[in-house]
Amino acid sequence: xxxxxxxxxxxxxxxxxxxxxxxxxxxGLLGKRSVCVLTDTHRDPLNPEGRRxxxxxxxxxxxxxxxxxxxRSLEAWLGVIDGGGNRSEMDRRLYGLxxxxxxxxxxxxxxxxxxxxxxxxxxxxxxxxxxWPTNAWxxxxxxxxxxxxxxxxxDRILEPVFxxxxxxxxxxxxxxxxxPTPLANACRGMAHQVLDLLQLSVDDDIGEQEGARPQLPxxxxxxxxxxxxxxxxx
Numbered sequence: 001x002x003x004x005x006x007x008x009x010x011x012x013x014x015x016x017x018x019x020x021x022x023x024x025x026x027x028g029l030l031g032k033r034s035v036c037v038l039t040d041t042h043r044d045p046l047n048p049e050g051r052r053x054x055x056x057x058x059x060x061x062x063x064x065x066x067x068x069x070x071x072r073s074l075e076a077w078l079g080v081i082d083g084g085g086n087r088s089e090m091d092r093r094l095y096g097l098x099x100x101x102x103x104x105x106x107x108x109x110x111x112x113x114x115x116x117x118x119x120x121x122x123x124x125x126x127x128x129x130x131x132w133p134t135n136a137w138x139x140x141x142x143x144x145x146x147x148x149x150x151x152x153x154x155d156r157i158l159e160p161v162f163x164x165x166x167x168x169x170x171x172x173x174x175x176x177x178x179x180p181t182p183l184a185n186a187c188r189g190m191a192h193q194v195l196d197l198l199q200l201s202v203d204d205d206i207g208e209q210e211g212a213r214p215q216l217p218x219x220x221x222x223x224x225x226x227x228x229x230x231x232x233x234x
Contacts, residue, residue, distance in 0.1 A: 001072055001073075001075065002071045002072055002073075002074045002075070002076070002077040002078060002079055003078050003079070003099040003100065003198050003200070004068065004071060004072070004078075004079045004080075004081060004097060004098050004099050004100075005023065005078065005079065005080045005081070005098060005099065005100045005101075005102065005194060005198075006080075006081045006083055006094040006095065006097070006098035006100075006101050006102070007019050007020045007023075007080065007081065007082055007083055007101075007102045007103075007104065008083035008090075008091040008094050008095065008101060008102070008103065008118075008122075008125075009083070009085065009091070009103045009104060009105065009114065009115065009118050010085065010086060010087075010088055010091060010114055010117070010118060011085055011086070011105075011110070011111060011114040011115075012084075012085025012086050013085065013106075014085070014104045014105050014106055014111055014114075014115075014130060015104045015106065015130035015131055015161070016082055016083060016084065016085065016104055017040070017043065017082050017084075017171060018130070018167050018168075018170065018171065019102065019104045019128060019130060019161065019190070020036050020080045020081075020082035021036055021046075021170040021171060022161065022167060022170060022186065022187045022190050023036075023080050023187070023190050023191055023194060024036040024051075024052070024053035024078075024080050025051070025052055025053065025170060025179075025183075025184075025187040025191075026186075026187030026188045026189070026190050026191025026192070027052075027053060027078055027080075027191045027195075028051070028052020028053045029052060029184060029187060029188050029191070030188060030191050030192070030195070030202045031202065032078055032191070032195070032200075032202065033053075033074075033076065033077045033078070034053045034054070034077060034078040034079070034080060035053065035054045035055070035056050035067075035071055035077065035078075035079050035080070036053055036054070036055050036056070036080050036082065037055075037056045037058050037064075037067055037071075037079060037080065037081040037082065038055065038056070038057055038058060038059060038082055039058050039059055039064060039081060039082060039083055039084055039090065039094075040059070040082060040083075040084030040085075041059050041084075042084070043084075044173075045057045046171070046172075046173050047173045047174055047175075049174070049175075050174070050175040050177075051175060056071075058081070064081075067079075068081075068097055081094055081098070091118075091122075095122050095124075095125070099198065100126070100194065100197055100198055101122055101124055101125035101126070102125065102126055102127075102128050102158075102194075103115050103118050103119065103122070103125050103126065103127045103128065104127075104128045104129075104130040104161075105127055105128070105129065105130065106129075106130055106131055107129065107131075107132060107133060107138075107141075107142035107145060109145070109149075112145060112146075112149050112150065113149075115127050115150075116149065116150065116153070119153050119156060125156070126156050126157070126158050126197065127150070127153065127156060127157045127158065128157075128158045128160075128161065128190075129142070129146070129157065129158075129159075129160035129161065130160070130161050131161065131162075131163045132160035132161060132162045132163060133162075133163060134162050134163055158193050159189070159193060161186060161190060162186070164182060164183060164186055166179070166180045166182060166183040167183060167186070169183065170183075
């Protein structure tokens, strides 16, 4: 049975969609099969062609139920559900069905206040620092904010995802032919953290080989009207 990871949080603009696609890309690089699920009604589905993961459209309550059920039926898969922002009811619903919950936040006091509330509301969730500064001074200031305000939750804060302009490439409808190595490394690192939390093993040699892709079932599956089948990209 598949594991479901939900990326939620009440505040918009924290990087939920970016994190969802980075996580699925990283899973693909590590040889894991995953589906990135869209629930945000303000976004359009992305073209799955050329990705190391599948995509599913679950922007209605009915389609979300169907997608979740389908993912659960797929052996050894992972479903990553992008919850969108400012939807408290949806957050509670996704928290109830998730095996792992992630709460991305950025290095602003507003984000920190919101993630504290969400950590209290969702006691099984982990916070993920997103777009974390790489400049030494800015990073020190961000880390001080975490120490000062998130100290009681330190064991529920994952390693940060540092600012990387290439992450926007994952949110393009059509992926470029090749993605930068720093982006691949960041995606792998995020996937490793999540797999560790789920206590799932991974072969670190997978994905280092040129062209390595997850092995999808030969038989086509269907998720909410969208075909799940191997990508045509070699």
